[in-house]
Amino acid sequence: MQHHTQTIWNDSESEGNEPLLSEKRLETVEIEDTGLPDDLTRDSLELPELSEPELARHYTRLSQMNYGIDSGPYPLGSCTMKYNPKFTEDIAALPTASAHPDRDADSVQGILEVYHELQGYLAEIGGMDAVTLQPPAGAAGEYAGLLVTKAYHEENGEGEQRTDVIIPASAHGTNFASAALVGYNVIELPEDDDGRVDLDALDAAVDDSTAALMLTNPNTLGLFERDIEEIASLIHDAGGLLYYDGANLNALLGRGRPGDMGFDIMHYNVHKTFATPHGGGGPGAGPIGVSEELERFLPDPHVRESGDGDGYELATPEKTVGKVHGAKGNWLVLLKAHAYISRLGYEGLQDASAKAVLNANYLASQIDLEIPFEPFHHEFVASGGEQDAADFAKRMLDYGVHPPTTKWPGIVSEALMTEPTEAESKTTLDQLAEAFNAVTGEDDDALEQAPDQTSVKRIDQTIAARDPILSWHGLDD
Amino acid sequence: MSRKTTLTSRAEEIYAESDGTPYAPHTESQVDEMLSAIGADSVEELFDIPESIRYDGEFDIESASEQETRQQLTETLSKNETPTEFLGRGYYAHYVPSIVDHISQRSEFITSYTQYQPEVTQGFLQVLFEYQSLLAELTGLEIANCSMYDAATALGEAATLAARLRQTSGSRVLVPDYLRAERRSVLENYVDGADMTVSEFATDDGVTTVEEIERAIDDDVVMVHLETPTPDGIIEENLAEIGSLLEDRDTLFCLGSDPVALSVLQSPGEVGADIVVGDASVLGLPAAYGMGLGLFACREEFLRQVPGRLVGVSEDSDGTRSYTLTLQTREQHIRRERATSNICTNQAWVALRTAIHAAYLGPSGLVALAEECHRLPEQLATRLDEIDGVTAPIRDRHHFREFQARLEPDARDVAEELNENGFAIHALDADTIQICVTDANADAVDDLVRSVEEVMA
Ligand SMILES: Cc1ncc(COP(=O)(O)O)c(C=O)c1O
Numbered sequence: 001m002q003h004h005t006q007t008i009w010n011d012s013e014s015e016g017n018e019p020l021l022s023e024k025r026l027e028t029v030e031i032e033d034t035g036l037p038d039d040l041t042r043d044s045l046e047l048p049e050l051s052e053p054e055l056a057r058h059y060t061r062l063s064q065m066n067y068g069i070d071s072g073p074y075p076l077g078s079c080t081m082k083y084n085p086k087f088t089e090d091i092a093a094l095p096t097a098s099a100h101p102d103r104d105a106d107s108v109q110g111i112l113e114v115y116h117e118l119q120g121y122l123a124e125i126g127g128m129d130a131v132t133l134q135p136p137a138g139a140a141g142e143y144a145g146l147l148v149t150k151a152y153h154e155e156n157g158e159g160e161q162r163t164d165v166i167i168p169a170s171a172h173g174t175n176f177a178s179a180a181l182v183g184y185n186v187i188e189l190p191e192d193d194d195g196r197v198d199l200d201a202l203d204a205a206v207d208d209s210t211a212a213l214m215l216t217n218p219n220t221l222g223l224f225e226r227d228i229e230e231i232a233s234l235i236h237d238a239g240g241l242l243y244y245d246g247a248n249l250n251a252l253l254g255r256g257r258p259g260d261m262g263f264d265i266m267h268y269n270v271h272k273t274f275a276t277p278h279g280g281g282g283p284g285a286g287p288i289g290v291s292e293e294l295e296r297f298l299p300d301p302h303v304r305e306s307g308d309g310d311g312y313e314l315a316t317p318e319k320t321v322g323k324v325h326g327a328k329g330n331w332l333v334l335l336k337a338h339a340y341i342s343r344l345g346y347e348g349l350q351d352a353s354a355k356a357v358l359n360a361n362y363l364a365s366q367i368d369l370e371i372p373f374e375p376f377h378h379e380f381v382a383s384g385g386e387q388d389a390a391d392f393a394k395r396m397l398d399y400g401v402h403p404p405t406t407k408w409p410g411i412v413s414e415a416l417m418t419e420p421t422e423a424e425s426k427t428t429l430d431q432l433a434e435a436f437n438a439v440t441g442e443d444d445d446a447l448e449q450a451p452d453q454t455s456v457k458r459i460d461q462t463i464a465a466r467d468p469i470l471s472w473h474g475l476d477d
Numbered sequence: 478m479s480r481k482t483t484l485t486s487r488a489e490e491i492y493a494e495s496d497g498t499p500y501a502p503h504t505e506s507q508v509d510e511m512l513s514a515i516g517a518d519s520v521e522e523l524f525d526i527p528e529s530i531r532y533d534g535e536f537d538i539e540s541a542s543e544q545e546t547r548q549q550l551t552e553t554l555s556k557n558e559t560p561t562e563f564l565g566r567g568y569y570a571h572y573v574p575s576i577v578d579h580i581s582q583r584s585e586f587i588t589s590y591t592q593y594q595p596e597v598t599q600g601f602l603q604v605l606f607e608y609q610s611l612l613a614e615l616t617g618l619e620i621a622n623c624s625m626y627d628a629a630t631a632l633g634e635a636a637t638l639a640a641r642l643r644q645t646s647g648s649r650v651l652v653p654d655y656l657r658a659e660r661r662s663v664l665e666n667y668v669d670g671a672d673m674t675v676s677e678f679a680t681d682d683g684v685t686t687v688e689e690i691e692r693a694i695d696d697d698v699v700m701v702h703l704e705t706p707t708p709d710g711i712i713e714e715n716l717a718e719i720g721s722l723l724e725d726r727d728t729l730f731c732l733g734s735d736p737v738a739l740s741v742l743q744s745p746g747e748v749g750a751d752i753v754v755g756d757a758s759v760l761g762l763p764a765a766y767g768m769g770l771g772l773f774a775c776r777e778e779f780l781r782q783v784p785g786r787l788v789g790v791s792e793d794s795d796g797t798r799s800y801t802l803t804l805q806t807r808e809q810h811i812r813r814e815r816a817t818s819n820i821c822t823n824q825a826w827v828a829l830r831t832a833i834h835a836a837y838l839g840p841s842g843l844v845a846l847a848e849e850c851h852r853l854p855e856q857l858a859t860r861l862d863e864i865d866g867v868t869a870p871i872r873d874r875h876h877f878r879e880f881q882a883r884l885e886p887d888a889r890d891v892a893e894e895l896n897e898n899g900f901a902i903h904a905l906d907a908d909t910i911q912i913c914v915t916d917a918n919a920d921a922v923d924d925l926v927r928s929v930e931e932v933m934a
Contacts, residue, residue, distance in 0.1 A: 029840040049839035059580045066600035068588030096554040100564040101767030110556035136626040137822040173809035177819035183670040186814045278590035279826025280601040322662040326629030327767020345540025351497030354520045362511040425502035454596040456793040464791035464803040471613035
């Protein structure tokens, strides 16, 4: 069995070991003779000054203390940590891929063609009528989608009245925060005993103040919301819109399309479903798709074919909500997503979902923990039972794998939300199962002591939060 | 021997299944084994999608080999014209040294995600901590987060922070007339959700004066935003006075800037700025069609109100210094609708690239680059001013990276002709062009001047 291990490369705080930190080799450069008046400039700038070879070692050492998808399995539920094909990086690095955002549409026809094609791909994949690529992440997509929602209700003269966005308790935190950012009240919806939307509770929550229901499908338990058609009628009959959180779209490619299920708006998480690298936290991209009726509200600008059919232009949708990003979104990420989708095509995309669902089901069949909710798709949520999920995860690190997402959703006690993705082989899944099973039943002591095989041992969160040190200045005292 | 045999047969199997995704390692026999372990006859059986909404079509997307895909996209992108860009107005290009690409492409960095398990992600956390430290140094403020999406959304987040802090019923954000329309549109969306509005103040010959702020402000204003350099390329001149005016009034002072400019300009903290926003990807990224890195720094007293992720220092159980995401109770995954922002996925990798680029330059390199950004436009303006029909710069101010020029014949026609000659510049209206010059395009300045001479002749 292969284990990921990390060299203990940690900061020993000895001379020169951390050249960019407390032991930083500071150099002070006086600011003079800039040609600017003294009162407009600073007196000096003090920062570390290192040579390129020193920096190359510094960062290489740091990279060796970092776990990525290429280090081993990364079954972080809801994050779809699938393999990131390398060739997409080379395309994004082409000099022709780089252009200033103020360039005339005529002179960046290549970029606009990629935008337009990707809009088309996503529309087809999601069963939506129109797509904008502007939102720079999933949460920004939610935000953009809710701006569209608000504009739609305002146009209908119901802006004042429709104050509520309904969100299931098991949804991602961004759904709630995005609704609040747009100024909506959030109504939290409990799950039923099967882990799905409670239709009675939904019925009770929906009325003429409902602006939208935000739904993740499959939900974060991996369950498909089988009542989606009924849910859609409930919402639509009340005059609300149905929003699809696309974080879990990797379960459905080629088998189910949000547009066909009655969703009016959706976002795509291209850094999940379409394999663009997560970059240690980002950048991602969160395009949204909408029904024809909502197209006129999309953010400005929108890429479309030009009137003469001979190229592409940047147009302002008739009732645009304005902008959610200063330019046109995370272009290089979008370009990589285009490359991934065109490489896989329909055959590859539907197969990715098949293997992702197969992998989750296989892994689940190999682990000893209870999995309270079925049938799941690309991810499942196991329960740590008596074991604390966060401790469980730390202990898994000692078995050389990345643990699942922990303690979410709340309906499963000590939740371990596990999404292996299609990128793992049976062998790796067996290793992952071994890690799960080895930790299952270990005593509290072993769990609390973990991890041991990492570059640092268990990190104390309380110390970090009590008296926060957020820059190297704090290291001096 | 046996190993070779398995490899060959495995390759054959994969080849036979080449219709599927190339990024899943399953062989057919493994799929069968897995299915029987699950107790299912087929993969399709695992999908619990009601028949009525099952998709039974096929996307009209052909799969292609890696080579074909690369060729296709290379061909598509070659439809972009490739003028030498003298474009700026908030989006700037500097030469990005090779080490930035090579280090940032290391799999351990680029294929990782948010550091939910800090014990196996010390490397990225430390780089982000170094990034935060760099920004703290440059802004003179105590806290910098580890990224927002871009300058526009960072400005929006600053406004919502101001809304949360407001003591009174304040409901307006003041912005300068030079603010890019796109940034303003993003800002308007953010403030609208907080029941606020945006108002504009006039500037005086390209810079903000205390008088203009005094005229525009009242008790209703929760935040005043300025940028230096401005999108017109002008360095603001009255920041300290404006800072003390706003301090007396208890109104937040939000300053827009970038890491290169801040290497020589007055420290925002010293002139009384409470928040600094801007685009930090002026280092680290080429002009990626406006993909950015939102810089967000602020005073320590707003610590619990900061949007986005923060990396802090802690200790492990052996007492070893270590790094971790901290103060997460501000964030959406814990606080949900009461979070300080909805941001989750951010621009961490761009922050890593920016940190590497800045470390590569070091203080002397940063200062030298900033000095160049001041010298180059002044020199170019002087040269253009000698051409008949050109007045450059229009304003007798201090410039950074760019300046505006007035043209006698229609500026748009001139820009168009220059474009045909391979130079992209901004045409702002019938009389005005704007030209941006940095280390990235400085070698083309002679050609540009010659071309302007020709066009104007
Ligand atoms: C279910 C769900 N919804 C929304 C999001 C937000 O997406 P992003 O992080 O791209 O903003 C995430 C992921 O982080 C998620 O898992």
